[in-house]
Amino acid sequence: MTDLLWPGDHHAGEIFTDTAVLDAMLRVEAAWSTALVSAGIAPPDAQVTVESLRPLIGAADLEAIAIEAESGGNPVIPMVRRLRDGLGSGTAASWLHRGLTSQDVVDCALMLCARAGVGVIANELDAQVQTLSTLAGDHRGSSMVARTLTQHAVPMTFGLKAAQWLHGVVDARELLARLVFPAQIGGAAGTSAAAAELSGTGGDPGAALEAATVVAGLLGLTPAAPWHSVRTAVARCGDATLGCTDAWGHIANDVLILSRPEIGELAEGSGGSSSTMPHKANPVLSVLIRRSALSAPALGATLHLSAADAVDERTPGAWHVEWDALRTLVRRTVIAARQTSRLLAELRVDAARMRDNLEAAGTAVTSEQDSMATIAGHEPASGYLGATDSFIDAQLARAARGGGDEREGN
């Protein structure tokens, strides 16, 4: 899967593709059959494995399922029909999917695919923390002019700028680490009535609840009460990906400004070429990262709108709008994660140019110090970097601690 209109899309590979979603749904059906048997609800020969299900759905079936999904509004119905046909007339076919509802399968698959993407993103964040920690430490002495509202302000160092980028990246890592991916097992209306009925215990839900716990364990999801109309897990997943693109957008924006030829303090390792101007070296990674950062908030809002529009025991429309929004957010965040890691790893820092620009700024960057010295009644100190190094230390320490819940680092 590639996307001609989203350069870099290949970095997301098979994460959350149609194929990955289908496979996740097969894993859910297989795990559920195991859970039904394990809980004593279904007979042993009801159990199927994902390996036995996969061959029943060919590549052409995927497209057919996508088309047939319209008639019931989701892809589970045509998928289950094919699986039962493929399993023949025996016990396994008869028991497949029993006790589940379409939303159970889709929601579990969404969580599995999201978790896979989040795992990749977390690894990239770890790498970025390393790179930024190094940059922050290495450039404690690289003086540059700080800019506020586009204008020269006072001196700072590039080490502090890297530490500020690190600040945001550790924030993102922290939010990602808090994510929970709950299993969704509730049956038609979140009562697990079908599974309880199947267990033949006269209404005692013990076996049904046990099956739900087993399936969560098999899938590596967090056991949870049904959340068909309580979409916290999805909305938070979106918020966490936005935390990432917020942090990376900041980095990309700084690179875009500081690599302008008139400023020239930073440069991408290998700039992008132009179709007509051979000399150009565009900051393409930054361009593409900024693109992701601009697109993400609207998608996150869509997930919250979906959560806020919940009604009844399954929501018409708002549930359906989540699927692709979550997929798109996760894939694009994976892509931007990899682009940011590379941007940082290859970033070229021109400390001499930073110093030159600072010197050229002249009195624009020393006037505040003069004012302060006058007020305090002494001569200006020899530098004007204040607590710059302390703030670098604080971010480095926080990054090294693993970014617990505290965000301060003072």
Place this chain on the structure above:
Amino acid sequence: MTDLLWPGDHHAGEIFTDTAVLDAMLRVEAAWSTALVSAGIAPPDAQVTVESLRPLIGAADLEAIAIEAESGGNPVIPMVRRLRDGLGSGTAASWLHRGLTSQDVVDCALMLCARAGVGVIANELDAQVQTLSTLAGDHRGSSMVARTLTQHAVPMTFGLKAAQWLHGVVDARELLARLVFPAQIGGAAGTSAAAAELSGTGGDPGAALEAATVVAGLLGLTPAAPWHSVRTAVARCGDATLGCTDAWGHIANDVLILSRPEIGELAEGSGGSSSTMPHKANPVLSVLIRRSALSAPALGATLHLSAADAVDERTPGAWHVEWDALRTLVRRTVIAARQTSRLLAELRVDAARMRDNLEAAGTAVTSEQDSMATIAGHEPASGYLGATDSFIDAQLARAARGGGDEREGN
């Protein structure tokens, strides 16, 4: 191309797929070569046809181009490289793409793909106008209870409800009809300097301007001055698609409410099935149309954000974010268009149930009339439908007129 997570995606067929975008870009390059020759800038053997270019890009190339697009930030550079390689060392290869910039090719391709989608949508709107006009006329006598803020209000007819739906659909048709799809031909920075230089006229831009007019004509786009950083055309295209989903969302919402079993006044022609409950007939088309209506505003906002973030002669990031947002909006609007046409064509209206519900509402729907009659000092009239028929007539007349710029219809 299908999308497992957007049921109904197949209705958009090849509109704005990667393949369609690539083909549109090939059409732009071919048309430009023709224009260069036509304007006397390039020699006759510089001309290539789209038929000669298509074989130079195979299916595997499409994926490779998508991957390589990352290095320059857009797919034009790897595409042109392949085309030149395929054309060999002659004049055609040498002249291909000369005078254009990547943005010219991408923007023209976006406009071509958007126009194709808008054409389909417009046809569906026309069909909906017919269906709704018939519904409005046929159900002048189908009394029902009007509902405001979820509660029973006063009597109305289903004919008026259909006329209100028609009102929105004609509004959408009007907005779509106003759309302009401008050609984008400006070269590296919107000065057409390269084309002028190529024309060898010592800086006279006459031939370059002529070529721009020719290429617009060949592509069926509106001739236009360069708009690299003035994104009105894209933002308005988004706004017009939102006008459509706004109108269809209204229809779907009404069907979702009125097909609830306790109300039962409307039903989809063939409801969707359930994976576990054999009796259910879900209003699936309405569910999926509502889904589209909920997702569209955020994408439209992304297009406006992109327009508002324009800077310099080509915008870093905001330009790039437009591509997929426009594609997604157009495809989803095509899908929702077809789903709405079918929803309306197959809609089942239970006039008897409408009448029963109205009667069951009792004094809740007659108390206003009694108050009014008391104030005016006369007995209540025999009905309480006011100008219902006049308002139906107004919408029917407006629809029949073709939906000019006036929106009133009184």
Place this chain on the structure above:
Amino acid sequence: MTDLLWPGDHHAGEIFTDTAVLDAMLRVEAAWSTALVSAGIAPPDAQVTVESLRPLIGAADLEAIAIEAESGGNPVIPMVRRLRDGLGSGTAASWLHRGLTSQDVVDCALMLCARAGVGVIANELDAQVQTLSTLAGDHRGSSMVARTLTQHAVPMTFGLKAAQWLHGVVDARELLARLVFPAQIGGAAGTSAAAAELSGTGGDPGAALEAATVVAGLLGLTPAAPWHSVRTAVARCGDATLGCTDAWGHIANDVLILSRPEIGELAEGSGGSSSTMPHKANPVLSVLIRRSALSAPALGATLHLSAADAVDERTPGAWHVEWDALRTLVRRTVIAARQTSRLLAELRVDAARMRDNLEAAGTAVTSEQDSMATIAGHEPASGYLGATDSFIDAQLARAARGGGDEREGN
């Protein structure tokens, strides 16, 4: 009314304030009483004037009405109660508001307030067209370097940049000029049944329709069939204001970049000061205009969401969310309009710095020309501005024509 957290808010003055909305609602009630009498529905002494109504609602009442609005969900009910109390026990009190519903009054008031804001914006756009036309003409000879994806591209002139800004401003003017502000007169459920009943004509709606036409004329709104659940007018108003902020955002972004000290080609007439750095001259107007441009798309999306969520004959929640979103959009657009007019009027253009930067760019901006000349087999021309002047001419001509529906200007 001022807003400490939206600097510049005072530029919107009384447009769409609570006081203005209340006064607009009073105008609607007064005009309707006139219309009822004019159409022969109410007796002559039922007529009230806005001048007679205003004294009945004091400043303290405004706050009380706002508080009491919660119980019915809108401010009309407590307002009408106060007016009737103030009018005493006579005919005028008895007839006040008869035939209307709260939504009629609120929607008409929204249209009146929006139209007032749009009028101010249109005037500012006209002024900007003048300023930009002058800038574009005056700076035909001010060469500067064009920048694409932040990097130097080829030469252009500041006249062309001003013409591109003009391009967007004329687009915005065009969209604003298309806006229609329809009257909303439909009664409880958009059937005008109450007005018809009041007319005592046994159900003939003629007088009721006449009254609706009269009230539209009195208020200066466009006569229209009821649109309680068809929110096109509101959504389009939002889209048009976004068209404005899109155009101004582009201008502000360019000023923010080009007034960076390392570039220095533009400067605001009087930059903003700093609380701690006496030397700074921040491009504050651009900062505040960009702020508006960033905030507007989300509000526009809210209006479309509201339109798409329409249901029944009055929508629960989505209708209510429109009110403040429309007010905020209109006020902020008025503010940004005035800030942009001033920004442009006072803009300082440093043509010498532009020329210096272009020269410093060196071969970066001439390499494309060399490539083109080589391909075409001649020496490079003496300049490389291509159709720059033609494109300026095109925008000037379009601006002078008044910006009809055509957007090209080629």
Place this chain on the structure above:
Amino acid sequence: MTDLLWPGDHHAGEIFTDTAVLDAMLRVEAAWSTALVSAGIAPPDAQVTVESLRPLIGAADLEAIAIEAESGGNPVIPMVRRLRDGLGSGTAASWLHRGLTSQDVVDCALMLCARAGVGVIANELDAQVQTLSTLAGDHRGSSMVARTLTQHAVPMTFGLKAAQWLHGVVDARELLARLVFPAQIGGAAGTSAAAAELSGTGGDPGAALEAATVVAGLLGLTPAAPWHSVRTAVARCGDATLGCTDAWGHIANDVLILSRPEIGELAEGSGGSSSTMPHKANPVLSVLIRRSALSAPALGATLHLSAADAVDERTPGAWHVEWDALRTLVRRTVIAARQTSRLLAELRVDAARMRDNLEAAGTAVTSEQDSMATIAGHEPASGYLGATDSFIDAQLARAARGGGDEREGN
């Protein structure tokens, strides 16, 4: 402060009003003066108290400050000027605000105002948890029909529905509890250079860092390294408020559906009246809560966009757009909090109607059970509520535990 176009606005009282923001800024300036003295940077007579500052800014000054805020882009500059003027020519005037930048003052004030709002919201959530826990427990035996995609599905109880509402409310409480409100003390560019210079320690930042810690303590904010361009705290605050309106939107939507006259299972304690239909009892609180839930996602997206647009050491425009977006989100969430608490406290549950509707649904709600019993090879059990009670227990237990980070509750 009231808002005619946002009924219920008075519930937010003085939270985050202009007056509250100004007072928060005065508290920051006073606390900073104390911190400067405490850290030995300023002489003792530099200290001012908020009580001494308040009289220096009158009501008329607030409006003047709002107007003058435009020239520097924020209200701190005109406020500080007035305060210095008011303090006269002594030490206090000379030292006021020294070492701070405008952004320090605004950001600290935003955090103080947000925290005040969040405190109110948290209290309301606690009350809702109580009410919902009672509802869930009391209605374990209130059978009703579950509805999925608008259609009848299987039986459930209203106790489970209340437990699902509780699920969302506890999620919201959890997210709110995680919020951190960091102090912002960094000076012109986040280096604390001015404070260090003032301390006269030759560049040693120890005293400056001590002052920052002291001021955080005085204000009750979390000590933090400067975050001028790292906007996590603001974006997360927005996300947490969205978590609230998501949960309440779900509740309101259910009430809006279930209080439709044809369903009649729920009713608001005291419905809203109509301006023309005396019989109506509209579910006004639900309408207004839904309104808030629909408006919040777009504002949350604005905060993320702002975070993602960060650049340099102070961001032009994106920083400024946060202020009112955060204020509006917080106030509206407070309002919706109070409306939801009241909605729940007064909610009327018609268990008999629920039972009637369930019975009327007939075989539509028993067919799944029959299928399951057939598959399992036994007679259907006497009920079909599965794990309904277990799921209620799980939510009650989680609510009672205080809603730790786990979200499951299985």
